[in-house]
Amino acid sequence: MTELxxxxxxxxxxxxxxTSNSGYHLLPFRFFRLNVAREILVNEVGDFLIVNTGTAExxxxxxxxxxxxxxxxADLVANFFISEERIPALIDVLxxxxxxxxxxxDNFTSLHIFVITLRCEHTCHYxxxxxxxxxxxxxxxxxxxxxxxxxxxxxxxxxxxxxxxQGGEALLAFDKIKYAVEKANMAAWExxxxxxxxxCTNLAPLTNEMLDYCLQNEILxxxxxxxxEFIHNKNRHKKGNDSYQLALNGIKRCRETLGEDRVSALLxxxxxxxxxxxxxxxxxxxxxxxxxxLRPISPYGFAVYNEKKNKYETDRxxxxxxxxxxxxxxxxxxxTFFREDYATIILKKVLTxxxxxxxxxxxxxxxxxxxxxxxxxxxxxxxxxxxxxAEMKDETFLLGDLxxxxxxxxxxxxxxxxxxxxxxxxxxxGCSECAFQAYCGADPVLNHATQGDVYGYRPTSVFCQKNxxxxxxxxxxxxxxxxxxxxxxxxxxx
Amino acid sequence: MEIKYSEDLIxxxxxxxxxxxxxxxxxxxxxxxxxxxxxxxxxxxEFLVLLKPKEEVKEIQPIIDKIKxxxxxxxxxxxxxxxxxVLRELLVAKAFANFxxxxxxxxxxxxxxxxxxxxxxx
Numbered sequence: 001m002t003e004l005x006x007x008x009x010x011x012x013x014x015x016x017x018x019t020s021n022s023g024y025h026l027l028p029f030r031f032f033r034l035n036v037a038r039e040i041l042v043n044e045v046g047d048f049l050i051v052n053t054g055t056a057e058x059x060x061x062x063x064x065x066x067x068x069x070x071x072x073x074a075d076l077v078a079n080f081f082i083s084e085e086r087i088p089a090l091i092d093v094l095x096x097x098x099x100x101x102x103x104x105x106d107n108f109t110s111l112h113i114f115v116i117t118l119r120c121e122h123t124c125h126y127x128x129x130x131x132x133x134x135x136x137x138x139x140x141x142x143x144x145x146x147x148x149x150x151x152x153x154x155x156x157x158x159x160x161x162x163x164x165x166q167g168g169e170a171l172l173a174f175d176k177i178k179y180a181v182e183k184a185n186m187a188a189w190e191x192x193x194x195x196x197x198x199x200c201t202n203l204a205p206l207t208n209e210m211l212d213y214c215l216q217n218e219i220l221x222x223x224x225x226x227x228x229e230f231i232h233n234k235n236r237h238k239k240g241n242d243s244y245q246l247a248l249n250g251i252k253r254c255r256e257t258l259g260e261d262r263v264s265a266l267l268x269x270x271x272x273x274x275x276x277x278x279x280x281x282x283x284x285x286x287x288x289x290x291x292x293x294l295r296p297i298s299p300y301g302f303a304v305y306n307e308k309k310n311k312y313e314t315d316r317x318x319x320x321x322x323x324x325x326x327x328x329x330x331x332x333x334x335x336t337f338f339r340e341d342y343a344t345i346i347l348k349k350v351l352t353x354x355x356x357x358x359x360x361x362x363x364x365x366x367x368x369x370x371x372x373x374x375x376x377x378x379x380x381x382x383x384x385x386x387x388x389x390a391e392m393k394d395e396t397f398l399l400g401d402l403x404x405x406x407x408x409x410x411x412x413x414x415x416x417x418x419x420x421x422x423x424x425x426x427x428x429x430g431c432s433e434c435a436f437q438a439y440c441g442a443d444p445v446l447n448h449a450t451q452g453d454v455y456g457y458r459p460t461s462v463f464c465q466k467n468x469x470x471x472x473x474x475x476x477x478x479x480x481x482x483x484x485x486x487x488x489x490x491x492x493x494x
Numbered sequence: 495m496e497i498k499y500s501e502d503l504i505x506x507x508x509x510x511x512x513x514x515x516x517x518x519x520x521x522x523x524x525x526x527x528x529x530x531x532x533x534x535x536x537x538x539x540e541f542l543v544l545l546k547p548k549e550e551v552k553e554i555q556p557i558i559d560k561i562k563x564x565x566x567x568x569x570x571x572x573x574x575x576x577x578x579x580v581l582r583e584l585l586v587a588k589a590f591a592n593f594x595x596x597x598x599x600x601x602x603x604x605x606x607x608x609x610x611x612x613x614x615x616x
Contacts, residue, residue, distance in 0.1 A: 025577075026577045027578060028581060028585070029578075030574075031567075044582065044585060060570045087581065091588065095586075098589040099590065307527070311527075433575070459524050459525070459528075460527045
């Protein structure tokens with residue numbers, strides 16, 4: 001007993017052992033120049049230090065000492081950039097934190113998208129998938145496909161799945177939605193699962209009966225609001241030119257019946273939107289939303305393989321994004337809480353130890369791991385974008401079909417393994433040494449759509465260009481303006 | 495290191511003793527968007543990197559400055575990667591090891607500060 005106590009107790013050591021200056025060992029970290037004056041060091045779990053340019057070089061060349069750089073040295077040790085022991089005593093803490101960052105993988109696929117119909121009464125110019133048609137037999141999901149989709153969803157190891165109804169315009173097939181919800185409720189009860197239901201809709205066909213049904217079944221509504229009337233109606237062409245009014249009325253009715261927090265809106269950025277960042281933000285504020293998701297223009301369908309155009313479009317989007325973000329920050333600094341959701345996703349990764357379940361910005365990628373799509377015709381795709389590609393006759397990400405494929409074929413099949421080689425940014429060229437790796441993700445579907453291969457080529461990648469600059473900009477804002485970091489802290493807590 | 499710009503081509507001559515091939519590939523990978531990049535094993539002691547701009551170059555000096563800066567950065571990154579490779583592998587292995595196993599006992603037999611072994615307590 002005494003021997004054990006002598007050998008393995010954790011009593012504090014003598015003061016001298018904490019003041020030694022006998023050199024240090026590097027721990028895995030990456031660095032990046034934020035601007036001429038400042039650079040950022042990021043360790044394996046996403047902890048960061050923003051320091052003067054040249055600091056990384058000094059750290060790596062062992063030119064930092066406890067005596068001459070007391071504060072920096074302490075920060076480097078405390079944040080796992082250097083260690084005085086070859087294997088840091090707290091390596092188990094670090095590895096637990098690494099596992100926490102990847103905890104979104106624990107339960108596997110959660111989001112199950114059912115493309116309940118391809119029919120739509122809108123003819124939006126950026127939509128490649130919808131059909132203006134009365135032909136339910138050809139463009140609605142069949143009952144048997146709905147049954148099979150639910151069967152696969154119940155096989156997910158995830159105890160809490162999301163069943164999302166998309167279109168076309170999902171409400172045009174409300175009878176199918178009702179059938180699917182009834183079936184899924186029963187299956188969930190039998191399989192001890194919890195299901196969150198979401199209907200993605202432009203709200204134009206919304207009736208009181210539909211609202212009552214959504215209330216009874218706790219169905220969330222996700223709609224679209226592209227900004228002021230002239231932008232929304234231009235983006236979302238419809239006979240009668242009344243898409244905007246229908247959306248606003250629908251949002252109001254949803255809030256009244258379902259509750260304020262049961263309806264959310266998504267912005268689809270178009271070329272027209274890029275000239276009106278402030279007007280779009282004002283529209284969201286006036287419509288009673290406390291957040292906006294500034295999503296980039298989808299490159300699917302019109303920018304494939306055109307490097308120069310892709311770069312130009314991304315530059316334009318980034319200028320729009322920064323102008324909009326600056327305006328949003330100003331609104332917050334003036335006392336009104338209003339959040340930008342894309343920045344918030346990144347900031348949660350930067351400022352908290354927790355993962356964020358956002359399928360477009362994670363590594364391993366969200367495809368299959370977190371999302372699966374059952375198309376109206378029974379085909380199964382790796383992500384929502386993958387089915388858009390399919391409508392453009394590109395079936396690269398087809399994983400199987402609801403008639404013939406079983407769970408194993410779809411989720412652990414040859415194609416899934418093939419994509420897995422390209423879905424982790426830790427092993428992609430350019431990403432593997434990127435300082436922003438922990439905050440970013442991989443998107444093989446986008447790489448394939450815009451560059452012709454699932455691995456992608458970072459120097460001309462729209463994904464890389466966009467995310468690198470947005471992440472860099474967020475860090476620069478926090479470094480230069482402590483009051484903005486306080487605003488960001490309120491975003492990640494709400 | 496020697497950098498020349500002539501006939502619409504940037505020539506970068508680099509000592510093998512200073513820059514590993516891996517460093518050159520990682521560094522000049524990022525130039526592929528704006529340049530056609532060619533990395534040659536030039537002699538026993540040197541690599542030659544040829545960069546042909548895809549668009550007209552208006553000012554050469556900022557590009558030369560960037561090349562010099564990037565080479566240093568990628569060499570530093572290589573030092574970190576090399577020195578920490580084992581630890582990084584250990585970290586990831588530990589993070590995902592025994593994930594499925596229930597582990598109710600203390601994971602080590604390190605005692606508390608008073609110096610007794612918690613495993614001997616019933």
